[in-house]
Amino acid sequence: MRIWQGIFKKRSMRLGLLALAALTASGAADPAVAGENLADIARSVDLVWMLLGGFLVFWMQAGFALVESGFTRAKNAVNIIAKNLMDFALGCPFYFIIGYGLMFGADKLGLIGTxxxxLNGVTDMWDIGFFFFQAMFAATAATIVSGAMAERTQFKAYLFYTVFISAFIYPVVGHWIWGGGWLAEKGFLDFAGSTVVHSVGGWAALTGAIFLGPRIGKYTPDGRSKAIPGHNIPLAALGVFILWFGWFGFNGGSTIAATNWNISLVLVTTTLAAAAGTCGALFYSWIRFGKPDIAMALNGALAGLVSITAPAYDVSAVSSLIIGLIGGVLVVAAVEFIDKVLHVDDPVGAVSVHAVCGVWGTIALGLFAESQYGNGVSGLFFGGGLSQLLVQLEGIIVVAVWTIAASAAVFTVAKYLIGLRASREEELKGLDITEHGQEAYAGFEIFSNE
Incomplete structure (x- = not known):
């Protein structure tokens, strides 16, 4: 380790001397001028890092598409892909026109931007790059909903809804927390979006699943839950690996600065929490069901990632292992509870992963934060008392109420204006043929298990 440190120091010294020589040669021998040039270089590096993070977050759209299509039936794969495609293709322009202003515009009473x-009036190129980065996050919040509503939602109704979450529902929460709104003023912390992105998507997903009701054949007349297996676990696994990779941009990019060396901590806590979440879900499902359930383990990886998204900047590596492990166990318990007790049909476990673990990650910051990291706050377990935890809990409750109420309003309008649920015939045949006139696997005969 010391050898590598020595090499790094020597290399850094050489780079520094080369940079100084270049500045001097360009007429920047004046220390003040040299300082300005170095500041410009640092800002450019920060911009590139932020844009790179945006690229990785965009790549997560592919991960969501593969996870959701793999965990659902073959007769609905085209429909899932279409929804994930249009989440971004519709959500991005509407976030540009309306959402970004509501989220990051001039504050009005701590509630919305105005x-x-x-991007009217936005001329600084760094700010334009920041819009790009944030637009990728808005698309992520929207795409979470499609998994919980899979296999029985009319395509036009889903398009109607995704516009509202990108343009209005998500940006309002974003302003409260990231745009200088009232929750930010109270000290609520959410580094990369356990609440802002994942809980918003998760609560909206829960609302949509309740409005739709379960898929045909999901529950017996006496209320027992029947498993409806996804058609392609390898596809879902590839999606999880893509999401895990993309999360390095989701969390790491949220430093908004390559010159912020806390990136190292963020990436370590992100990786460890994801690994621990995978282990927690695998071993808990093994104990609970008698077999190591790989589908649960895949959702466990996502559970660990969602759980660490809020506290990644403020907790130690050891704490991240605990946070991820608990998230992995929670997701298995939540999937079973939501399915068998609440009788809410969520084909991919989106509510368990994003809402439940989003809440857990937000609480975890209030428990495990240490003042030596990130924002300089301490949670309950590290001498900070209850203050941060109580703020976190307040934010969780308010965001849940807002998202559920706003989503319910949109789904109600969609239901009576254009129709929300596909017909029985369409659902049994599959939405690929009935909605799109296409098959994901042409040449193969797809059987329904009803």
Missing amino acids: SNFA
């Missing part, structure tokens, strides 16, 4: 709609 400027920068369609």
Whole structure:
């Protein structure tokens, strides 16, 4: 380790001397001028890092598409892909026109932004890059909903809803927490979006699943839950690996600065929590069901990632293992509870992963934060008392109420204006043929298990 440190120091010294020589040669021998040039270089590096993070978050759209299509039946794979495609293709322009201004515009009473709609008045290139990065996050919040509503939602109704979450529901929460709104003023912390992105998507997913009701054949007349297996676990696994990789941009990019060396901590806590979440879900499902359930383990990886998204910047590596492990166990318990007790049909476990673990991750910051990291706050377990935890809990409750109420309003309008649920015939045949006139696997005969 010391050898590598020595090499790194020597290499850094050489780079520094080369940079100084270049500045001097360009007429920047004046220390003040040299300082300005170095500041410009640092800002450029920060911009590139933020854009790279945005690229990785965009790549997560592919991960969501593969996870959701793999965990659902073959007769609905085209429909799932179409929804994930249009989440981004519709959500991004509407976030540009309306959402970004509501989220990051000039504050009005701590509730909404009131400027920068369609980037009007935004001329600084760094700010334009920041919009790009944030637009990728808005698309992520929207795409979470499609998994819970899979296999029985009319395509036009889903398009109607995804516009509202990208343009209005998500940005309002984003302003409260990231845009200088009232929750930010109270000290609520959510580094990369356990609440802002994942809980918003998760609560909206829960609302949509309740409005739709379960898939045909999901529950017996006496209320017992029947498993409806996904058609392609390898596809879902590839999606999880893509999401895990993309999360390095989701969390790491949220430093918004390559010159912020806390990136190292964020990436370590992200990786460890994901690994621990995988182990927690695998071993708990093994104990609970008698077999190591790989589908649960895949969701466990995502559970660990969602759980660490809020506290990644503020907790130690050891704490991240605990947070991820608990998230992995929670997701298995939540999937079973939501399915068998609440009788809410969530084909991919989106509510368990994003809402339940989003809440857990937000609480975890109030428990495990240490003042030596990130924002300089301490949670309950490290001498900070209850103050941060109580703020976190307040934010969780308010965001849940807002998202559920706003989503319910949109789904109600969709239900009576254009129709929400596919017909029985369409659902039995599969939405690929009935909605799109296409098959994901042309040439293969797809059987329904009803």
